Amino acid sequence: MDCQLKLRNLAKTFRSNGTERKVLDNITLTVKKGQFVSIVGPSGSGKSTLFHIIGGLIRPTSGQVFMDGKDVTGTKGLISYMPQQPALFPWRTIVDNAILAREVAGLPRRESIEMAREWLGKVGLQGYEQAYPHVLSGGMQQRVAFLRALLSPQEYMCLDEPFGSLDALTRYDMQKWLTSIWETQKRSVLFVTHSIEEALFLSDTIYVFSNKPTTVLKEITVPFPRPREEEVMGIPVFHELKREIYQLLKREQGRLAESSGTKEEISHAAPY
Ligand SMILES: Nc1ncnc2c1ncn2[C@@H]1O[C@H](COP(=O)(O)OP(=O)(O)OP(=O)(O)O)[C@@H](O)[C@H]1O
Ligand SMILES: [Mg+2]
Structure with a gap:
């Protein structure tokens, strides 16, 4: 069987108030079973739209x-x-939010709660099982939303900037933790991030997106072996790839600035 998630020539034009805006022009990409694939691209290029599709x-x-x-x-x-956005249900406790997708899939509740409790401990949320979302910080809510996706039974996981609102150290811990889970679970992941380093550290393949109307500027195969250790971030190939992606995004930013007179940020990118 053809075990993969494949997007073929996807395009999306939004129409509102009589105007048309072409966001996705032509996106073709593949996530093979067990692969970790990232998308990096300018803000507004349609990454979340792609996930909605x-x-x-x-x-x-x-x-x-x-x-x-x-x-x-x-x-x-x-x-x-x-x-x-974490999109937790305010009337459900943390543990009930974490098991929501399993509940929708009709999986046994007791087993789901046991799994959720175990994972909540691993992401530093022990003691919050029966709390409600409003008592959690943004970063904590993000971790619950992440767990909900992780515990969800489907094979393909789409994670839209899962670590966006975490502080640098927690983010780094979560990255290490995600690689270790992924290396044991081998789920198929499509991951959006604005951090080039994060994409390089986590992925097998990276798709670099253009500005809208969006196409794939480049598909990059990440050559580092697994299990991945943080030392990989110090080796010359890591820096070369980081530079290459940065330059691609920088060129897109330049194009955007030329066409609209504005400048959008490339976050977490080193100034080359
Ligand atoms: N329902 C909609 N109707 C009209 N336009 C929309 C709609 N949803 C998204 N857009 C537009 O599509 C473009 C892409 O939005 P999207 O949220 O997918 O970008 P993104 O790449 O995820 O950006 P970011 O990196 O900032 O999260 C934006 O210009 C946005 O205004
Ligand atoms: Mg988005």
């Missing part, structure tokens, strides 16, 4: 989403998804 929340204007060889365009419930 994969999750069946919105339909593409053209193109298809294939899962394991089957056209699943517009079908909901097939992926585990962590949105950019």
Whole structure:
């Protein structure tokens, strides 16, 4: 069987108030089963939109989403998804938020709660099981949303900037922790990040997106062996790839500034 998530020639144009805005021009990408694939691209290039299309929340204007060889365009419930905003339900406790996707999938509650309790401890949220989301900081809520995606039973996980609002040290711990889980679980992950280092540290493949109307500027195969240790960040190839991606994004930023007179930030990128 064709074991992969494949996006083929996806395009999306939004129409509102009589104006059309083409966000995704032509996106083709593949996440093979067990692969960790990242997307880096300018703000507003349509990364979250792409996830909404994969999750069946919105339909593409053209193109298809294939899962394991089957056209699943517009079908909901097939992926585990962590949105950019944590989107926890305020009336559900932390543990109940964490097991939500398992509950929707009809999995046994007691087993789900046991798993959630174990994982909550691992992400530093022990003692918050019965608390409600409003008592948690933004970063803590993000960790709960991340756990909800992790515990969700689907094979393909789409994580939209999961570590965006964490402080640098917690973010770094979560990255190390995510690589170690991923190396044991071998889930298939599509990951959005604004951090080039994070993408290089975590991924097998990186897709660099252009500004909108968005296309894939480059597909990069990350050559570092696994299990990955933090030392990888010090080796020359890491720096060369980081520089290459940075230059690609910088060029896009320049193009954007030329066309609109504005400048958008490339966060966490080293100034070359
Ligand atoms: N429902 C919608 N209707 C109209 N325009 C939309 C809609 N959703 C998104 N857009 C537009 O599509 C573009 C891409 O938005 P999107 O949130 O996908 O970008 P992004 O790459 O995830 O950005 P960021 O890195 O800042 O999260 C933006 O210009 C946004 O205004
Ligand atoms: Mg986004």
